Amino acid sequence: MRGPARLRTAAALSALSEDGRGLLRQEMIVSQAWLSGLRRRPVIAAIRDEDGLRMALDSPATVLLLLSGTLMNIAQLVHRVEREGRFVFVHIDLIDGLAKDQHGLRWLSENARPTGIISTRGSVISAARTQNLSTIQRVFLLDSQSVLTGVELAHNVRPDVVEVLPGILPGVIADLVRRNEWPLIAGGLITSAEHCRDALRAGAWGVSTSDPRLWHLDVGLTEPSASRKSLIGTG
Numbered sequence: 001m002r003g004p005a006r007l008r009t010a011a012a013l014s015a016l017s018e019d020g021r022g023l024l025r026q027e028m029i030v031s032q033a034w035l036s037g038l039r040r041r042p043v044i045a046a047i048r049d050e051d052g053l054r055m056a057l058d059s060p061a062t063v064l065l066l067l068s069g070t071l072m073n074i075a076q077l078v079h080r081v082e083r084e085g086r087f088v089f090v091h092i093d094l095i096d097g098l099a100k101d102q103h104g105l106r107w108l109s110e111n112a113r114p115t116g117i118i119s120t121r122g123s124v125i126s127a128a129r130t131q132n133l134s135t136i137q138r139v140f141l142l143d144s145q146s147v148l149t150g151v152e153l154a155h156n157v158r159p160d161v162v163e164v165l166p167g168i169l170p171g172v173i174a175d176l177v178r179r180n181e182w183p184l185i186a187g188g189l190i191t192s193a194e195h196c197r198d199a200l201r202a203g204a205w206g207v208s209t210s211d212p213r214l215w216h217l218d219v220g221l222t223e224p225s226a227s228r229k230s231l232i233g234t235g
Helices: 003-008 018-040 050-057 074-083 102-112 122-129 144-157 170-179 193-201 212-216
Strands: 043-047 063-066 087-091 116-119 134-140 161-165 184-187 206-209
Touching: 018 063, 018 087, 043 050, 043 184, 043 212, 050 063, 050 074, 050 212, 063 074, 074 087, 074 102, 087 134, 102 122, 116 122, 122 134, 122 144, 134 144, 144 161, 144 170, 161 170, 170 184, 170 193, 193 206, 206 212
Parallel strands: 043 063, 043 206, 063 087, 087 116, 116 134, 134 161, 161 184, 184 206
Antiparallel strands: none
């Protein structure tokens, strides 16, 4: 069970074995930890190269997205980020040499041990759940049909978070937040502080950007949006 639904599982716990309860609690703690970090620093650093990683680790960004890498270096990159006390997600679709299937996800979980993965593929999101990886599903907002398809896929595979691209459509973001229960991240074409604030005011939990200038941004919102407060307390 993923996303907001995991916050409503208390009644089901009594039906699980001791091992099952322990695993579920562990998954909930991991998800709560990185989402809490996102609430505090909602600008997410999207990393494409070594220079970007260095600058991200020098920034206050709590959550980092690795958007490039290879089978040979991805574990090293993940460990470098986690040594700095950050949460890190690997865009598995963009990692050269790493199988986009159950075997590749198992290798990633056992050897790199990131916070989670990003993918556009429902089968990858579902497989990642079996490896105790948090999941971000990317959805491209190309037209109204792509929005409907993305929403249907999210409801079927139950990612922890959905990232919508481009992230500069606050009206669409607000509509998706109203109609769906999962947390939402806005990404793509985020190039200004106003883009960040517009997405957060519309209800996004965070904004992802590859612009290093924005990784230091204090978004200046006095309190989280209602959608963010509904899943994690404001204390």
